[in-house]
Amino acid sequence: MFKMKKYFKLISFAVMGCMCISCQLTNSERKKDESMNVVENQVKCTVAVDSITQVGESPIWDYKYNRLLWIDTQGSLFIYTPKDGKNRKMKLDRMIGTVVPYKEDTVLVGLQDGIYEMSLTTKGLKFIADPEGRDAGNRYNDGKCDAEGRLWIGSMDKDCTPLKAGFFLVNPDGSSKTILNGVTISNGVIWSPDNTKMYYQDTPTRNITAFDFDKERGVISNRQEIIHLPDSFGTPDGNTIDEEGMVWVANWDAACVTRWNPRTGELLQRIDVPALNVTAVAFGGENLEDLYITTASLYMPEDKASNYPQAGKLFVVKPGVRGIKCNYWKLGDK
Numbered sequence: 001m002f003k004m005k006k007y008f009k010l011i012s013f014a015v016m017g018c019m020c021i022s023c024q025l026t027n028s029e030r031k032k033d034e035s036m037n038v039v040e041n042q043v044k045c046t047v048a049v050d051s052i053t054q055v056g057e058s059p060i061w062d063y064k065y066n067r068l069l070w071i072d073t074q075g076s077l078f079i080y081t082p083k084d085g086k087n088r089k090m091k092l093d094r095m096i097g098t099v100v101p102y103k104e105d106t107v108l109v110g111l112q113d114g115i116y117e118m119s120l121t122t123k124g125l126k127f128i129a130d131p132e133g134r135d136a137g138n139r140y141n142d143g144k145c146d147a148e149g150r151l152w153i154g155s156m157d158k159d160c161t162p163l164k165a166g167f168f169l170v171n172p173d174g175s176s177k178t179i180l181n182g183v184t185i186s187n188g189v190i191w192s193p194d195n196t197k198m199y200y201q202d203t204p205t206r207n208i209t210a211f212d213f214d215k216e217r218g219v220i221s222n223r224q225e226i227i228h229l230p231d232s233f234g235t236p237d238g239n240t241i242d243e244e245g246m247v248w249v250a251n252w253d254a255a256c257v258t259r260w261n262p263r264t265g266e267l268l269q270r271i272d273v274p275a276l277n278v279t280a281v282a283f284g285g286e287n288l289e290d291l292y293i294t295t296a297s298l299y300m301p302e303d304k305a306s307n308y309p310q311a312g313k314l315f316v317v318k319p320g321v322r323g324i325k326c327n328y329w330k331l332g333d334k
Helices: 005-010 329-333
Strands: 026-031 037-039 045-049 058-061 066-073 076-080 086-091 096-101 106-111 115-118 125-129 137-144 152-155 165-170 176-183 185-190 197-200 209-213 221-228 235-240 247-250 256-260 269-271 275-286 290-296 314-315
Touching: 045 076, 058 096, 058 137, 058 235, 058 314, 066 096, 066 275, 066 290, 076 096, 096 329, 106 137, 106 152, 137 165, 137 185, 152 176, 152 185, 165 185, 185 235, 185 247, 197 235, 209 235, 247 290, 256 275
Parallel strands: 058 275, 096 137, 235 275
Antiparallel strands: 026 037, 026 269, 045 314, 058 066, 058 290, 066 076, 076 086, 096 106, 106 115, 115 125, 137 152, 152 165, 165 176, 185 197, 197 209, 209 221, 235 247, 247 256, 247 275, 256 269, 275 290, 290 314
């Protein structure tokens, strides 16, 4: 979640003129000079939730209960059910960085001060871990569970101080360990469909990083920077993966979502979104054919804000490919 004003001057904005509640899907090929040769191939997308968040984030499809869990980092958790169009809001007393499904009435949340199991009935919290320790002065940010029910979660300094944050592993028994130090804004952790690769992003680097992943031991190795986003594509925020193993990235400061081949580094698709700061993506729906897109209404330069009246809304589009099922905290205790 790349959210601080002081980074605006470091980013080239890709501004688009789409003001309606629709998005445009285009296929692209990356040239050597990193410019884009766009071939138009439009498909319609709609606003799923019309209310505006400050920093919408962390969408994840809870397929057991046919609902989308998502958040506003400024202190709200949402439960969206497409069947009836309802979007339940739970106001929290502190910032939140991520939500992961667990049980029907309980989720795992990364709050600013630790990892908790939270009741969806009472908002009661059960402390699980604080792998970084609050002396660090950071807050927890994006995170997801692997196929063994372990949480991988990162942090960020509240003022985006470079290299001050980290990336951590939290086991189902509450034990934890540091995986990476020297991170600035930890974001976007996902796994390949066969669970042999982990993909990860430290947002200001503009890099998408791949690791070999040992699912049984919960160990990563062989770090490789596989994709570097061109300036016109902003910076990588949240991500997801589809059934073909392609990586989808939410492009902060670039008004789009992009699809990349992690094996070749090729840009495959671009979806333009009527919000400058696109924060996260997740496949959902009964057949995992819908791509949900969260956006932010905060942290836009004053001269840009009026161009994006839809910023902060939750969008959905059918991109023509399916996602894969999410992983549950503690495997939902099976």
